[in-house]
Amino acid sequence: MSNLRALLERNRTFAATGAHAGLAVMPRQPVFIVTCLDPRTDPAAFLGVELGDAPVVRNAGGRVTEQVIDDVAFISYLIKTMIPDGPLFEVAVIHHTGCATGFLADAGFRYDFAARTGLDETALAAEAVIDPEATVRADVQRLLSSPKVQPEISVSGHVYDLETGLVTMIVDPAQPGRVPTLSTDPPVSA
Ligand SMILES: [Zn+2]
Numbered sequence: 001m002s003n004l005r006a007l008l009e010r011n012r013t014f015a016a017t018g019a020h021a022g023l024a025v026m027p028r029q030p031v032f033i034v035t036c037l038d039p040r041t042d043p044a045a046f047l048g049v050e051l052g053d054a055p056v057v058r059n060a061g062g063r064v065t066e067q068v069i070d071d072v073a074f075i076s077y078l079i080k081t082m083i084p085d086g087p088l089f090e091v092a093v094i095h096h097t098g099c100a101t102g103f104l105a106d107a108g109f110r111y112d113f114a115a116r117t118g119l120d121e122t123a124l125a126a127e128a129v130i131d132p133e134a135t136v137r138a139d140v141q142r143l144l145s146s147p148k149v150q151p152e153i154s155v156s157g158h159v160y161d162l163e164t165g166l167v168t169m170i171v172d173p174a175q176p177g178r179v180p181t182l183s184t185d186p187p188v189s190a
Contacts, residue, residue, distance in 0.1 A: 095132035
């Protein structure tokens with residue numbers, strides 16, 4: 001018997017409401033959400049994302065991986081093809097407090113997991129979300145600097161606090177190619 005049984009009963013209730021009928025593939029909200037697969041961080045709950053509203057990609061930590069970049073590139077190219085003059089969307093990268101990827105910062109846990117899976121330990125260490133403000137800044141930068149994505153998109157970064165339930169914007173929306181370069185102190189002449 002499938003563990004999905006209880007949820008399949010909910011599906012019957014859902015289908016009976018007709019909420020699925022007549023939805024367009026084009027998202028109603030001009031956003032693309034990247035967040036963690038943690039069951040506590042469902043954008044349908046904490047952002048009120050409704051059916052047909054927005055594409056959502058969820059993975060461990062809500063990290064901007066190559067796969068996520070490819071997904072953003074695909075959806076933005078698809079929308080650009082369907083509506084050439086239309087606006088594109090803002091990618092909202094959302095990390096959260098208390099993320100379970102923090103276990104990857106533990107050397108023993110990381111070593112055992114790497115040994116079990118063959119995954120690279122250094123790469124695993126980089127996946128940990130310990131300081132969500134820092135990782136979300138890095139991931140916004142990673143997406144903005146990818147040549148794969150349409151230059152018309154914008155990218156913003158946020159942290160969702162599990163304690164307060166509030167989302168705080170950490171990085172204002174910016175577009176690829178218009179990224180402010182990291183400031184470096186001018187050389188001091190003697
Ligand atoms: Zn998480």
